[in-house]
Amino acid sequence: MPLLGGCDRQSGAATQQAESVSPANSSPNSAEAAPASGFDRTHRGTPIPDLTVSGLDGKPVALASLKGKPLLVNLWATWCAPCVAELPTLDKLAGDKAASLRVVEISQDSGEDGSAATKVKAFWERKNLTHLSTLIDPKGEASTKYAATTLPTTVYYDAQGREVWRLVGGHDWSSAETAKLLAETAG
Template sequence: MTNRPAVLLLASLVVLSTPACQQKPAENEVTQSADEPSKGVDRSHKGEAMPDSPLFNGDENEATLAEAKGKPLLVNLWASWCAPCVKELPTLDALSRKPGAPKVIAVSEDAGNRTSVEAFLESHKITDLEAWRDPKMSLSSALHVQVMPTTVYYDASGKELWRYVGDLDWTGEEAAKLLSEAGAPAKG
């Protein structure tokens, strides 16, 4: 006879210890398939153009990522309910201040308004990231993102070089090596 409370507790601990957050799927969306990467670099979308999904930019105007073309662009999809996303944000903030770094845009996938996103970032001392919003999750849908955080690196012409699924220290060695692929600084 199994100890039902112990089994439930063990299952809960396994779910809570996963390294990346599963995106909350829309009603008609499928969850992550077995061929999706669980964490790490994914180059299967290399060369794809950035989507023209409608977003709200840092000034709260309707925008698309194309507005940011012209230099390498690192686009991070995150949510306040995702612990690995929150853990990663300070390293993206630090990277955004680094001379010669790619432009860094943090796209909130939360349904909240601008004020709530700004308050969340301020409460976590995130001061320099260019914060965009995607309350309808149109960007994550267009990119087929199932795990957050996911960060997509575009070259200056708006073509995807790679994406990183899961959290990463964007001030560390692994990030420096990846960012050097589009001419961003190797380490600082």
């Protein structure tokens, strides 16, 4: 289950695209500077945060309203290379598991003036992503609620809206390991 690396929110978009394509830089100090990545189960049982973002149509969506079946929430951005790299496998997962799993993307692209929504809509159309639900969070509130400093960050919830695990960094969502991970429950 290879991790593709991650983007930190403190660096600029151009730096992210150039540096985050490989899993890790090979310099001796990169381990100290790189954000932690991998699976984290320390938040197991935590409820979905009180967070309202918007759809591409501008209508508000309360994250807690998405309970009812397992939910995979992915924080991403158009400028984040590992985020973009994993989108096709997330899209396929969303299509293959539509009856039993909801997959939601929350864009962390900034622009409260509507520019984030415009940017994400154009990106979505170019990539031809048809199964994912994408939401817009131009203020970055989701990153704050999840204490996410690295993108992508993905959080898996059971049908009752309790966190099961989270993954920091990119992932191949078409892998055999993914099926095992999605079989986990918080209870």
